[in-house]
Every structure is written in C-alpha cells, then in structure tokens.
Amino acid sequence: MKPAVEFKDYRWQYEGGRKDALRIPELVIGERSTVGVVGPNEQGKTTLVRTLNGIIPHSHRGVLKGEARVLGENVAEVSHQDLSRKVGVVFSDPDSQFTSMSVEEELVFGLENLNLPLAEIRGRLEWITRILELEDFLAKPPYELSGGQKQKVAIASVVVMKPKILVLDEPTSMLDPRGKEEIFRAVRRIKEEERITLVITEHNLEELLKIVDRVIHLDEGTLVFEGAVADFINAFDYSQDKIYPPEISSIFDFLKRGKEWDGDIPWKLEEGLKRYQRP
Amino acid sequence: MKRTLLGYVPEKSIVYNFHPFTRLFVVFLLTFVPLLILNPAFNGALIVLTVIFFAVSRIDLKIFRYYLPVFVLLFVFITAIYTFFAEEEMMTEALLSVGGVTLYRPAINYALKVYLRILGVLFLTIYFLHVMTESEIVVALRSVKVPFVISYTLGLSLRAIGMFLEDYRTVREAEKARALDISEMNIFKKAAKLINYIVPLLALAIRRTDEFSDAISSRAFSLKTMKNRPNYLARKNRFKWTDFAGICLAVLAIAAVFYLHHRIP
Amino acid sequence: MTAEEIWKVREGEIREPGIQHLVITALLIGVGTVAGMTGVSASVGFGVTFFWPAIAIQIVGGMWYGVWGGAVAAGTFPIISNMVAGTPPVGSLLWIPPNVIQGMAVGLVFRKFRLDPRLKSARDYLVFILVGGILASIPGALYAPWIGRMFGLFTEESYRVAAAAWLVGNGGSAIVFGIILLKALSPIVVKTRTFCKTLTA
Ligand SMILES: Nc1ncnc2c1ncn2[C@@H]1O[C@H](COP(=O)(O)OP(=O)(O)OP(=O)(O)O)[C@@H](O)[C@H]1O
Ligand SMILES: [Mg+2]
Numbered sequence: 001m002k003p004a005v006e007f008k009d010y011r012w013q014y015e016g017g018r019k020d021a022l023r024i025p026e027l028v029i030g031e032r033s034t035v036g037v038v039g040p041n042e043q044g045k046t047t048l049v050r051t052l053n054g055i056i057p058h059s060h061r062g063v064l065k066g067e068a069r070v071l072g073e074n075v076a077e078v079s080h081q082d083l084s085r086k087v088g089v090v091f092s093d094p095d096s097q098f099t100s101m102s103v104e105e106e107l108v109f110g111l112e113n114l115n116l117p118l119a120e121i122r123g124r125l126e127w128i129t130r131i132l133e134l135e136d137f138l139a140k141p142p143y144e145l146s147g148g149q150k151q152k153v154a155i156a157s158v159v160v161m162k163p164k165i166l167v168l169d170e171p172t173s174m175l176d177p178r179g180k181e182e183i184f185r186a187v188r189r190i191k192e193e194e195r196i197t198l199v200i201t202e203h204n205l206e207e208l209l210k211i212v213d214r215v216i217h218l219d220e221g222t223l224v225f226e227g228a229v230a231d232f233i234n235a236f237d238y239s240q241d242k243i244y245p246p247e248i249s250s251i252f253d254f255l256k257r258g259k260e261w262d263g264d265i266p267w268k269l270e271e272g273l274k275r276y277q278r279p
Numbered sequence: 280m281k282r283t284l285l286g287y288v289p290e291k292s293i294v295y296n297f298h299p300f301t302r303l304f305v306v307f308l309l310t311f312v313p314l315l316i317l318n319p320a321f322n323g324a325l326i327v328l329t330v331i332f333f334a335v336s337r338i339d340l341k342i343f344r345y346y347l348p349v350f351v352l353l354f355v356f357i358t359a360i361y362t363f364f365a366e367e368e369m370m371t372e373a374l375l376s377v378g379g380v381t382l383y384r385p386a387i388n389y390a391l392k393v394y395l396r397i398l399g400v401l402f403l404t405i406y407f408l409h410v411m412t413e414s415e416i417v418v419a420l421r422s423v424k425v426p427f428v429i430s431y432t433l434g435l436s437l438r439a440i441g442m443f444l445e446d447y448r449t450v451r452e453a454e455k456a457r458a459l460d461i462s463e464m465n466i467f468k469k470a471a472k473l474i475n476y477i478v479p480l481l482a483l484a485i486r487r488t489d490e491f492s493d494a495i496s497s498r499a500f501s502l503k504t505m506k507n508r509p510n511y512l513a514r515k516n517r518f519k520w521t522d523f524a525g526i527c528l529a530v531l532a533i534a535a536v537f538y539l540h541h542r543i544p
Numbered sequence: 545m546t547a548e549e550i551w552k553v554r555e556g557e558i559r560e561p562g563i564q565h566l567v568i569t570a571l572l573i574g575v576g577t578v579a580g581m582t583g584v585s586a587s588v589g590f591g592v593t594f595f596w597p598a599i600a601i602q603i604v605g606g607m608w609y610g611v612w613g614g615a616v617a618a619g620t621f622p623i624i625s626n627m628v629a630g631t632p633p634v635g636s637l638l639w640i641p642p643n644v645i646q647g648m649a650v651g652l653v654f655r656k657f658r659l660d661p662r663l664k665s666a667r668d669y670l671v672f673i674l675v676g677g678i679l680a681s682i683p684g685a686l687y688a689p690w691i692g693r694m695f696g697l698f699t700e701e702s703y704r705v706a707a708a709a710w711l712v713g714n715g716g717s718a719i720v721f722g723i724i725l726l727k728a729l730s731p732i733v734v735k736t737r738t739f740c741k742t743l744t745a
Contacts, residue, residue, distance in 0.1 A: 015737075440578060
C-alpha cells in the first residue's frame with residue numbers, strides 16, 4: 001500500500017521553545033489506515049497534527065529539520081492552501097471550531113473556499129447532512145448546540161470537503177460522556193462511508209482503541225512506538241501513570257503478573273470477557 | 280419561535296417576506312429621520328410606525344417592559360440637563376419653581392422634543408435587533424457584494440460575542456456560587472469586580488486565537504483566494520418583488536418626510 | 545526578553561498579516577462588545593457614556609495587535625455595543641475617529657519609544673498613564689459633548705461638565721483597567737504569533 005504520510009528524521013522546534021516539540025526519526029502511515037496517536041499532555045500530539053496539514057511550518061514560526069511528506073509531497077514545499085484541501089483537521093475546542101453563525105454556513109464554508117460549483121456544493125451538503133443526521137440543525141446558531149453537536153458539525157464541515165486524510169486532534173477531550181459517544185459514533189459512520197486515512201489523537205484510550213488499527217505513541221515529544229493495536233497493548237508499560245490504558249487491559253495485565261493469565265492482553269471489554277470465560 | 284439577536288420572532292411572520300438586506304436597509308434609512316429631524320411630529324409618527332412594525336411582525340409587545348428603565352432613565356437625564364444647564368435663551372418663561380430650581384417652559388419643551396427623537400432611534404434599533412439573526416446580517420451584507428473578508432470577519436465577531444456572553448455567564452455563575460452577588464454592590468465595587476470578568480475573557484480570547492486560526496485555515500481559507508468565491512446561501516435568500524416594493528416604499532417615504540420637513544420647518 | 549526585543553523585527557524575520565489577525569480582530573470585537581454591554585456602563589444615548597470599561601480593550605488591543613486591535617476592533621465594537629444600548633450604527637459611525645485615537649495612541653508611542661508593554665519600569669507606567677489615560681481620552685472628551693449637543697443631548701452650558709465627566713470616567717477606567725490587563729496578560733501575549741511588533745503584524 002502507498003503511504004499517506006512519511007516522516008524521516010523529522011524535528012520541529014517552536015520559536016522561543018527550549019527543545020524540540022516533536023521528534024520523529026521514522027514513521028510511515030499507510031493509506032486508508034486508521035491510526036491513533038496517544039501520549040500525555042504537551043507531548044507533541046497537536047504539533048504532529050499541525051504538520052500533517054502544513055500549518056507547520058507555514059503558519060507557525062519555528063525551525064523544521066528533516067522531512068515530512070504527506071500524500072507524497074514535502075510539507076515544507078507544498079503550500080498550506082493546497083495541503084489543506086487534501087488533509088482535513090478538526091481540533092479539540094468545540095467553540096473555536098465553529099466559526100460562523102449557522103450550521104449550514106459552517107458546512108458550506110469550506111466548500112466555498114474550494115470554489116466548487118453551486119450544484120456540487122448542494123449535493124455534498126445533502127450528502128453530509130444525511131450521513132451524519134444533521135437535518136434538524138441546519139438553521140441553528142452555535143449557541144443552540146451542545147459541545148458534542150458543535151464538534152460533530154466541525155467534523156462534518158471538514159469531511160464534506162472530501163479530504164484524503166482526516167485528522168482529529170483530541171476531538172472529545174472537552175466533551176461530556178454523551179458528547180464523546182456522539183463523536184465516536186460519527187467517526188465510525190464516516191469510516192463506513194468514506195475509505196479515508198484517519199488519524200485521531202487522544203489520551204483516553206478506551207474508545208480510541210476500538211476504532212483504530214495502529215497506534216503511535218509519543219512521549220516527551222518523541223515517537224516511542226508505532227505498530228498494531230495488539231502489539232501496543234501487549235508491550236504497554238502498565239506501571240506508568242501518564243496515559244490510561246483500557247480498564248480491561250489493566251485487569252488482564254494484573255492477572256498476567258499474578259500468573260492467572262498467560263495469553264494476549266485484550267483491549268475490548270467483550271473480547272476480554274469472552275476470553276476469561278473460556279476455561 | 281425563531282431566536283433573533285435580542286428576542287424571538289414567530290415562525291410565521293411577515294418579516295420573512297423580506298430579504299435580510301431589505302430589513303437592514305429600511306431600518307437604517309428610517310433612522311435618518313430622528314438623526315436629522317427634531318420636529319416631534321415626524322418623530323412621533325416614526326414611533327407609531329415602528330410600533331406598527333412590531334405588531335405586524337407579530338413580535339410580542341411585552342418586550343418593551345425590559346426597556347422601560349432605559350426609557351425612564353433617559354427621560355430623567357435629559358430633563359435634568361435642560362433644568363440645570365439650560366441655555367440662556369431657553370430660560371424665559373418659568374413653568375414652576377421648586378426649592379430654588381426653576382423649570383422653564385421653552386427648555387422643557389425642547390427637552391421633550393429631544394426625548395422623542397431619542398425614543399424614535401431606540402424603537403427602531405430595538406426593532407432591528409428583534410427581527411434579525413446574526414447570520415441574516417451576514418447574508419444581507421454578502422447579498423450586496425460587501426467584500427467577503429469584511430462580512431466574514433463580522434460574522435466571526437458576532438460568533439465571538441455569543442461565545443463570550445456564554446463565558447461571561449459561566450464566570451458569573453461561578454462568582455454567584457461563591458456568594459459574590461454583584462447586583463448588590465455600589466458602582467465602584469462593581470467596577471472593580473468587572474475586571475475579574477474581563478481578564479479571564481480576554482485570556483480566553485488570546486488562547487482561542489490559535490485554534491480558531493488553525494480551524495479556519497484547515498478549511499482551505501486563505502486571504503489570497505477570497506475573490507470570486509461562490510455564494511451558496513445567496514440561492515436560499517433571493518430578492519423577491521416584496522423586497523423591491525419595500526425598498527421603494529421606504530425611499531419614497533423618506534423623500535416625502537424630508538421634503539415636508541423642508542417645506543414646513 | 546527586553547522591551548527592545550519585544551518590538552524589534554529581527555533580520556530575515558517575515559512579519560505579515562495572516563488569518564490569526566482577522567481572528568484576533570473578531571475576538572476582540574467579541575470581548576469588547578461584551579465588556580461594553582455588561583451592567584455598569586452608564587450610557588446616555590448616541591454613544592455618549594461616562595464610564596466605559598471597554599475602553600481598556602481598545603487600549604490593550606492597540607498595544608498588542610496594532611491596527612487590528614487598536615483601529616479595526618476598537619472602531620467596530622463600540623458600534624455593536626452601542627446598538628444594544630439603542631444607538632443606531634449610523635450614529636455610531638461618528639464615533640470611529642475618537643475610538644481609533646483611543647485605541648492607537650498608546651500603542652504607537654510604546655512602539656516608537658520601545659517601551660515595555662509588560663509595564664516594567666516607572667517610565668512605562670508614566671507614559672501609559674499620560675498617553676493612554678489622559679491624552680488619548682481628550683479627543684473623546686471634547687467630541688462626546690459636541691456630538692451630544694448636535695442631537696440636543698447636552699446644552700452649551702453643560703458642555704464643560706460633560707467633557708470633564710468624560711475625561712475622568714473614561715480616562716480613569718483606561719488607566720485602572722488598562723494597567724491591570726497589561727500586567728496580567730502582556731507577558732503571555734508578546735510570545736504569541738498574533739502579537740504585532742509592527743502596526744500590522
Ligand atoms: N504555538 C506554539 N508556540 C510555541 N510552543 C508551542 C506552541 N504549541 C505548542 N507548543 C509547545 O510544544 C510542545 C508540544 O505541544 P503540543 O501542543 O503539540 O502537545 P499536545 O500533546 O498536543 O498536548 P495537549 O495534550 O495539551 O494538547 C509543548 O511544550 C508546548 O508548550
Ligand atoms: Mg494538543
């Protein structure tokens with residue numbers, strides 16, 4: 001499979017920063033894969049996200065070393081404008097994602113920026129409204145939406161631009177449990193509908209690991225692990241307390257250390273229960 | 280009910296027969312009457328007209344209750360000015376005298392005219408804020424080809440106002456929970472307290488700048504490619520005959536008012 | 545960081561307006577409107593107010609964000625907050641010149657003389673109070689009663705009282721609120737990419 005993203009000896013330091021905010025010696029993200037980026041606070045997740053659509057280095061000041069290629073193009077060389085057509089990004093604060101005064105305006109904003117014909121805009125608007133069930137919201141202003149709904153609109157307004165890569169930067173970190181659920185449901189729906197490359201950063205692993213195939217682990221701004229979810233969960237250091245693994249994985253790790261279990265560690269609740277019931 | 284800038288309009292209202300631009304244009308045109316004319320006949324008529332607007336738009340007239348204190352305060356302020364600081368030539372005919380303070384008929388007459396003028400402006404502005412939504416203002420501007428960077432920044436500003444009002448309420452609720460009720464403080468204490476709201480709001484604004492900018496540029500927006508943008512929402516808000524009729528009527532009415540005002544000083 | 549480093553554009557450093565400047569303009573209009581609308585402002589119509597804490601938003605706007613905060617936002621948000629107080633935008637347009645002066649004056653002087661927006665020395669304070677508090681409020685103080693008179697809100701006789709009240713009320717809020725905001729937030733703001741070393745970027 002062709003890679004969607006390739007990093008080689010990549011480093012980024014913000015202007016005024018004391019050390020590199022992000023260091024990625026080597027990384028390949030395959031096209032159409034779903035990747036979770038995990039790491040505690042301030043470890044470069046957002047910096048990675050900003051690199052993926054060229055906001056870094058084009059809108060932030062700092063020093064870039066090495067190379068980051070997205071869809072085959074070097075981010076430092078391609079214009080941010082071009083890249084943002086192919087890489088859609090949603091950030092974590094639902095309030096700052098919503099930039100206009102109605103859901104409908106919000107959804108067509110990106111399409112107008114792409115300079116699409118009106119008929120195409122209309123078709124895409126109807127499409128996204130249908131798949132994410134937004135009919136009742138179209139005329140609503142942001143202050144009549146919950147945080148989860150605002151965030152869903154933000155995701156919709158990016159997906160409607162049909163990017164090749166969709167990046168969600170801690171999309172649920174500022175939401176209540178219902179909002180979180182709403183967002184994960186929407187993401188699953190998008191995965192069914194559009195076979196795009198999906199990159200999601202989170203520090204809550206419970207929900208994340210259910211939908212991703214691979215995991216990237218950042219610590220102190222450095223890539224420390226990249227691989228399949230099963231490998232991540234089995235190689236995980238359960239004694240650290242910077243990121244929280246799924247409850248069920250912790251339980252199995254505990255059992256394993258007590259020699260009560262010697263198989264692989266599961267990360268989905270149903271999976272864990274099924275395995276444990278087996279004699 | 281549809282929520283507007285300051286109130287609500289029923290789902291079925293004559294307001295929707297008019298394009299947002301028409302509403303904006305007519306109201307702004309009419310405000311020239313009180314701005315330029317002091318004659319109470321015209322301002323009185325304007326106030327009556329505005330009340331008729333409210334009625335046919337089916338906006339609940341009870342909303343005026345909220346503005347009552349403003350109306351009263353203005354009245355007190357203006358009569359006070361014309362009582363204590365009246366011009367020489369207005370102090371000719373004493374109306375009554377209480378405790379060394381004399382009210383003069385010409386001064387008070389004048390004060391009432393000024394009051395009516397300000398009331399006229401207030402009524403129109405309140406009407407405007409009751410029949411427009413934030414996004415209709417943006418639609419109105421875009422429909423007459425105001426540069427996108429301006430209409431977009433204005434839309435974003437209106438968005439920001441709503442957002443900070445929510446934040447402001449949150450901060451205040453938190454204060455209330457700590458039993459700091461500012462409605463009982465005197466004006467100096469209130470002023471001192473106010474800074475406790477402005478600092479966090481401004482800090483939030485600063486923090487959100489990055490994320491807003493990143494979110495906007497992530498949707499392929501750029502300062503350079505704003506020309507010849509398609510305007511999808513314009514299709515939904517087309518000008519109809521009612522708009523031409525409304526605008527023509529307003530222009531004619533204003534022309535008539537200024538003609539009459541010129542003829543009968 | 546010294547005051548010199550705060551303002552100086554280094555060699556090869558590209559400073560040009562970007563989306564973040566549109567965004568901060570809009571956000572300042574938001575904060576300014578909310579500050580202008582809340583409870584304690586004493587408005588008498590046609591944009592004439594004697595106590596107006598939002599003036600501090602204009603001042604820090606010009607200090608940190610040049611024309612974006614000091615002219616565009618400072619000129620615009622009073623139009624919106626006045627509207628809520630019943631002044632039509634047409635009337636508020638008359639207010640743009642004094643508002644822009646209020647917003648820009650102290651930021652211009654601080655840039656010109658490389659003073660520290662974090663208010664570190666007595667000189668910083670002194671200039672801030674003189675220019676931001678007093679000088680910048682004078683045009684408004686002379687202008688407000690004049691506008692007021694144009695619409696009959698004030699009489700010839702009340703002109704001086706009105707001007708003095710304006711100067712004390714607005715100049716006072718500018719000084720007190722301005723100092724608090726600059727002390728609290730300048731250290732953070734000067735490090736952001738939106739901060740304007742020049743008047744536009
Ligand atoms: N715009 C910026 N300017 C300067 N430094 C920055 C900027 N954004 C982030 N940093 C710094 O870069 C480092 C990595 O931050 P980043 O935001 O990428 O982390 P994160 O993993 O996304 O954190 P969080 O979980 O808090 O979102 C931090 O030390 C942070 O202070
Ligand atoms: Mg982050």
